[in-house]
Amino acid sequence: MSMAVHQASKEEEFLRKLFSGFYTSCQLGVSKPQQREFGFGGWEKKIEFRHIGVKGEAELRARLVSDAPLYVSYSVAYYEFPAARPMVKKNWLGADLVFDLDAPAHSCGKFTCGQCLAQVKRETIQLVEEFLVPDFGFSQSEISVNFSGSRGYHVHVVSDAVEQLDREARREIADYITGTGLQFDKLFWEEGKKLFGPRPSQGGFGGKFARSFLARLEDGSFALSISRSLKDPAIRQKMRRAIEEGNWDPIGIANRKKKFQEKFSSMMLSLSGRIDSNVTADTSKLIRMPGSLHGGSGLLAKKVSMAGLEKFHPMEDAIAFSSGEAKVKMGEPVPRFSVKGEEFGPFEAGETRELPLAAAVYLLCKKAAVLE
Amino acid sequence: MADLLFCSHYPFTQQAKEYAAQHRLELSDSIVEKAEARLQDALASGRIKKAADLPSAQEEEIAIYAVARMVVSAANNRYLIRRYALAEAKRAGEYLSSDLSSHPEYVEAVAGELGLKFEKQQEGFLIPFAQYLLFTPRSVDYKLSNRELAAGKVRVGKQERIRILEEAVRKRIESSLPMKADFPQSISLAAARISALIPRLEAQAVRIGQENYPPCIRKLLEDLSLNINVPHTGRVVLAMYLVNAGLPDDKIVELFRPAPDFSEKTTRYQVEHIRKHKYRMPSCSTVDGYGLCVAECRCGNPMNYKESVHGRRLKELEKERKA
Ligand SMILES: [Zn+2]
Numbered sequence: 001m002s003m004a005v006h007q008a009s010k011e012e013e014f015l016r017k018l019f020s021g022f023y024t025s026c027q028l029g030v031s032k033p034q035q036r037e038f039g040f041g042g043w044e045k046k047i048e049f050r051h052i053g054v055k056g057e058a059e060l061r062a063r064l065v066s067d068a069p070l071y072v073s074y075s076v077a078y079y080e081f082p083a084a085r086p087m088v089k090k091n092w093l094g095a096d097l098v099f100d101l102d103a104p105a106h107s108c109g110k111f112t113c114g115q116c117l118a119q120v121k122r123e124t125i126q127l128v129e130e131f132l133v134p135d136f137g138f139s140q141s142e143i144s145v146n147f148s149g150s151r152g153y154h155v156h157v158v159s160d161a162v163e164q165l166d167r168e169a170r171r172e173i174a175d176y177i178t179g180t181g182l183q184f185d186k187l188f189w190e191e192g193k194k195l196f197g198p199r200p201s202q203g204g205f206g207g208k209f210a211r212s213f214l215a216r217l218e219d220g221s222f223a224l225s226i227s228r229s230l231k232d233p234a235i236r237q238k239m240r241r242a243i244e245e246g247n248w249d250p251i252g253i254a255n256r257k258k259k260f261q262e263k264f265s266s267m268m269l270s271l272s273g274r275i276d277s278n279v280t281a282d283t284s285k286l287i288r289m290p291g292s293l294h295g296g297s298g299l300l301a302k303k304v305s306m307a308g309l310e311k312f313h314p315m316e317d318a319i320a321f322s323s324g325e326a327k328v329k330m331g332e333p334v335p336r337f338s339v340k341g342e343e344f345g346p347f348e349a350g351e352t353r354e355l356p357l358a359a360a361v362y363l364l365c366k367k368a369a370v371l372e
Numbered sequence: 373m374a375d376l377l378f379c380s381h382y383p384f385t386q387q388a389k390e391y392a393a394q395h396r397l398e399l400s401d402s403i404v405e406k407a408e409a410r411l412q413d414a415l416a417s418g419r420i421k422k423a424a425d426l427p428s429a430q431e432e433e434i435a436i437y438a439v440a441r442m443v444v445s446a447a448n449n450r451y452l453i454r455r456y457a458l459a460e461a462k463r464a465g466e467y468l469s470s471d472l473s474s475h476p477e478y479v480e481a482v483a484g485e486l487g488l489k490f491e492k493q494q495e496g497f498l499i500p501f502a503q504y505l506l507f508t509p510r511s512v513d514y515k516l517s518n519r520e521l522a523a524g525k526v527r528v529g530k531q532e533r534i535r536i537l538e539e540a541v542r543k544r545i546e547s548s549l550p551m552k553a554d555f556p557q558s559i560s561l562a563a564a565r566i567s568a569l570i571p572r573l574e575a576q577a578v579r580i581g582q583e584n585y586p587p588c589i590r591k592l593l594e595d596l597s598l599n600i601n602v603p604h605t606g607r608v609v610l611a612m613y614l615v616n617a618g619l620p621d622d623k624i625v626e627l628f629r630p631a632p633d634f635s636e637k638t639t640r641y642q643v644e645h646i647r648k649h650k651y652r653m654p655s656c657s658t659v660d661g662y663g664l665c666v667a668e669c670r671c672g673n674p675m676n677y678k679e680s681v682h683g684r685r686l687k688e689l690e691k692e693r694k695a
Binding site: 086087134135136137161162165167168169172173175176180181182186202203284 | 500501502505506510512515516517518519520521522523524525526527604605660661662663664665666667668
């Protein structure tokens, strides 16, 4: 690590000043700040300084205002001595359970498009509504969701039940959600001519599959791809009744296991590949502090209620700077984007524009423009 | 009224402790001798023999257990503690299995004492998933992905319930040892005799070139040689280091031998796996994240330690400062 004096650019100074101003009066609302480790980042690195400890919210705010970091992270862990080094001396007390969902890789690149943001939002809702609440039994009050400030969402679970879980237990939770290690064979077993399988009333992936299967049985082409005899509504009814009792083949289906396996794979019941298991398993992870500004977009890592998530749009609802303008010169072609419903661009490289502050900050943070 | 049979089967329970306290069980030579035998069994076979269910033997069982704990505490050795806790847990598991039909209320009582919240169902039992994760091994059989999980609870079978209880007993006993106290001489002498039986496998062969190993790796090796249990991540990191440092598999496996739960097959498989997949050594910050960093040597990656420019640079800096 070099301590060479880093010459701040005009843009960096401009942003730091804005961020500092923002932190003087923003809401912080960090739970137990005195037990968390903080990390601050700048123009070059998202975490430049870590092992930062504070006595409480007032000190945290003072540091945010004076250091004006472009990125703020905090530990999911609670420590007795958050600033101590090496890690063992911090004395780990417990940790929130977190999930990191990112938009998929897409041609939109660093200007994450609306579709990508919508998709990762859907997956976040799915994580909460299909896994955390029904399967893991967390209550809505234990779950909080925030926009990451960039391309995705973070879900924090604060619950006595999970605070003490170690890495391996947390990885097991992530594996469940991503369907890692899921074995279709364990869901079905044959006894003579009969095939037994999961009931729709049961927990886990077996129940998910059975419910999803029954929901689609009235869909003609789906039913026919299992057996031609399911054309008959009476036979479908017979099939439905049987599956409710865990008997999956009351009608003599050819190649039944293979067919069910195919349906199982195509239903995508898990969030396979959609959450970063390493983040969930890391009991000392530093993660974007909810409510802080993201230096790569200028957007707020805003907390969103589950009820409000459906209607949440980062480019409208996570805007931190609502007044003022700035003149910027594009350093590269910029695709059309919108801020608070107002459309901007596309711009060509070299073009100079006077833009509302939020739009200018967005481009400066993306390093797609410079101050003019 | 204390249930003597229950207390003798489960001497780690509060009820048994109270019984022992009320009846002032004596510390006779014969009890110390039997406690020593219990520990010898635990060390040699990982098991403790069940005693006959006779009233005289029952009270004695409680006393033997209490004395065995004193001896283990006086010996104060991590390997002995782990090995002993494991053997006591297996013994408890055997009683739990047999009491399931004759005294099902005993099983309930042990679960209650350990804070395990099993709910009886038509098929099997439900247990909160966090307790499930805490007390089941991370193996294919217990993979959460293949389990019935709903409303925060996992369904387990009858046998699995016993296995979970056994693991909770093991953790309870292990975390309660050693007790801090001044022990009478008869206990200290027994502890010395038992200590002599603890395998000392920290072969000198191991010490090759260790002075070049970074502090975190030396600490892991030291813990292993002292029979201290090293967590899974620590073992993986150590194996990665040793593979990358060019040690042959056989030598690496030997280094792991002193671990209280050493399995040659598993260790060999894991070492071969690391070699086959050419796993690179994780960085210092990752190692620190695992809670394994013990010194700020600032070499970036434990693999750099030996050549570390750093060591040299530090000396240069010091020279500069003096000049
Ligand atoms: Zn996109």
